[in-house]
Amino acid sequence: MTYAIEAHGLVKRYGDKAALAGIDLAAPPGSVLGVLGPNGAGKTTAVRILATLVSPDGGRAAVGGHDVVKAPAEVRKLIGLTGQYASVDEKLTGRQNLVMIGRLLGMGRTEARGRAAALLAEFGLEDAADRAAGSYSGGMRRRLDLAVSLVGRPSIVFMDEPTTGLDPRARADLWRIVREQVAGGATVLLTTQYLEEADQLADEIVLIDHGLVAARGTPRELKARAGDxxxxxxxxxxxxxxxxxxxxxxxxxxxxxxxxxxxxxxxxxxxxxxxxxxxxxxxxxxxxxxxxRPTLDEAFLALTDTTTSGRTR
Amino acid sequence: MTAIPSAGGRRGALAQGMTLAWRSLVPLRNEPGRLVQFLLQPIFMVVVFVLMFGAMSGDPEHAARYLMPGVLTQVALISTNTTGMNLAEDIVNGVFDRFRSMPIARSAPLVGRVTADALTTAVTILVALLAGIAAGFRITAAPLDALAGLALLLLFTLALSWVSAWLGLKAKSVASMQGTATAVLLPLTFGSSAFIPPDNLPGVLRWWSSVNPVSHLADAVRALLTGAPVGTHVWITLACAAAVTACFVPLAVRAYTRRIR
The missing domain is CATH 3.30.70 (Alpha-Beta Plaits)
Structure with a gap:
């Protein structure tokens, strides 16, 4: 079986600190892989390696069958990236942001405008389409960021903490969008600090902490181990x-x-x-x-206890 | 495996650069208040240096002939600040992460930024020139010479905008970029022959003004606009622009590709 996203023994060091100390990840095509962990666990670093933004210091990773270090150009043709901090151009309107990305991806003017209009409608941003993105609320900005990452219809989408800091309603909106993407056949790697979010969206969860995989399994398996x-x-x-x-x-x-x-x-x-x-x-x-319900901390403790016994936090 | 046309191809790279230049200019249309910087600042400089300082001298017309090319040099070089500031902002905001995760030419974001800034600089120079003419400055050189003078100024500015780009890509924040750029630009522009002939300056200032490349630029622009003999200033300016470009384009590109958080 070929995986849409595959990583073996990824290591990344920043100075003395190992952000990733050797993690394995695997997501079959069309699935949602949830990478769960607290702040500083290494989630963002993993996404940045897979999205070709940084090179790993050890291990290897392939996205869509292409090695992220040897063939980054091929990987970039397949992926969409939504960052932890919404990376839209605040001085451009929502529509201009989307048109710009379409044009960069080689679309003609008309095609780029059409795609922008369709995404604005799909993400409920039509009313704000011609306002500067800097004036958007947190939830709207995340939705725009996600829309921007989907302009090129990527088959593999990385979402780095797409709902951190959002209110419950904005979070529910984003969850709906993620589900629609998956229904459309995309593979999604989603990082989150929220157990509930991973539970709602992921087919498989990898729990990471201190740059290591602490536990992995389906939400059902993990919850059973965490104590519901x-x-x-x-x-x-x-x-x-x-x-x-x-x-x-x-x-x-x-x-x-x-x-x-x-x-x-x-x-x-x-x-x-x-x-x-x-x-x-x-x-x-x-x-x-x-x-x-268990908090992430409790689930975390419960899960890490069963896999890495004797480790203290 | 199908061969997908390379998005980083030459024609693609140019089109991407132009799209990103558009992206840099569109905020001016969205929010015309941003235009103030490009319109008001050059006019203000003309008022202060040509009209006010000119009035201090006994011969305002003669002063305008000397000062106006200096003002053009000053406003053009100061405008390079925006290149690095905008790049620093793109990095801090994560906009560059998005570009780097996309199948586009590595050079496109830099080329787009520098192109857009060259255009706004050209507008700034033009506004200053028109304000200067309104203030009594006259271009007394042949039209082609005058155009060559403006082109030389733009060329040197373009070279300096790569220094600004490099500073912006190296900076930890927009504010620190702004601080460094100001520390570089102020001695270069004010400590030159743009406003005061080096001969009139004391000791160290005189030495600095005479070795400062911007002095050669200001003298070359002045000579080309007023029909005075250009001497070696044009060649020295061209050589400096070439040297700066040769050093800082690779440095900026490397800083850009290696910019890792």
Missing amino acids: RRLEIRPEHDTEKAELILAEVTGLTPHRGENGLLSVPLLDSAVSPAVFRRLEEAGVALSEHAVR
């Missing part, structure tokens, strides 16, 4: 007693957080009423209780 939800309780007194009850009912070791906050992975919804009943019987009053 957590039950949290904060007893007013008797923290020890509550901890024992929690352990007994769930069969798991509760995590003890700040100010007596106890939490356990919630694998079965029937567990919480049982816990509350037992606590009430034992006379343990709760100042706080909640069922929470």
Whole structure:
């Protein structure tokens, strides 16, 4: 099987610091590969190598079957890049930005204008089309940035944190656009800090941290390993007693957080009423209780624990 | 494997450069307020140097003949600032990352920028010249000589805009680029024979003004516009422009291709 995006043992150093310490990536054509990780994990560096912007110090990578170092010109014909920081020309209008890219890609004037109009409509930017991009809201700018990266109908699209800093509605808009691209047959590599985003969009997730792959799998596999939800309780007194009850009912070791906050992975919804009943019987009053989805940090800890045991963060 | 026409081909590169020159000029149409810089600044320079400083001398007409070519030199060279500033801005904003990820000629963004700036510089020179004529300056040379003078000025400016490009590509921010460029341009332009003959200057200033290439440029432009003998100034200016171009075009191209964050 040939992969649309393939990387083996990528290494990139900036001074003493290894931004990437040897990662493997693979995305079959038409799939969405989610690269998940916190700030500084190496996500952007990986995208920049794959998009031919920087050369790796070690390992190799191929995009669309072309080596990113030996045949960057071939790679550039296939890809679209949406940066973490929307890289549109703020002094140009949305339409001018799109026309410019079309012309650079060799389209005639009429064709470039037509493509720009179609993308403006598709991305809901018609009303703002003739305003300078510098006046756009964050969400509009990201949409324009994405539209600009799609002018040449790339078969492989890199999106580096396309929704970081966006409000939930703008995020949902972008998710819809990503899904449409994939439905159109494109391969997408998406980096994100949000577990939920990777969950919503990716066929496969690679979790990276400190330049290394910490875990990989489908969203379902990873969530199962991360513990889907957590039950949290904060007893007013008797923290020890509550901890024992929690352990007994769930069969798991509760995590003890700040100010007596106890939490356990919630694998079965029937567990919480049982816990509350037992606590009430034992006379343990709760100042706080909640069922929470795992944060990236928690998922991260859970996932890194299973793959790189003994590593401390 | 099908042979896709190379996007970096020669004809493609030129067309891409022109598209990017268009992109650099279009903000002036979008926001005409930006034109003020190109129109008001040269007029202001003519008012200050030709009218005000001219009035200080006993013979305003004679002063205008000396000062006006200096003003043209000054406004043309200062305008090179924009090249590096805009390049620095493109890098900081990530616009260059987009260009570098596209199948376009490596040279296109630089060529586009420099071409657009050459055009705005030409407009700036023309505005200053018209303002100068309104202020009483007269071109007394043959039309072809005068044109040669303006062409020489534009050529030298073009050479200097590659220095500006190199500074812009090396700069960490737009502000630092602006600082460096000002530190380079002010001694070059004001410390020349553009406004005051070197003979009238004391010690070190006199030495600097006499070795400053811009002095040769200003003297050449002055001679070509007023019909005075040009001496060796034209050749020295051409040699300087050639040397600067030969050094800084490769430096700028290398800084551009190696610009990695």
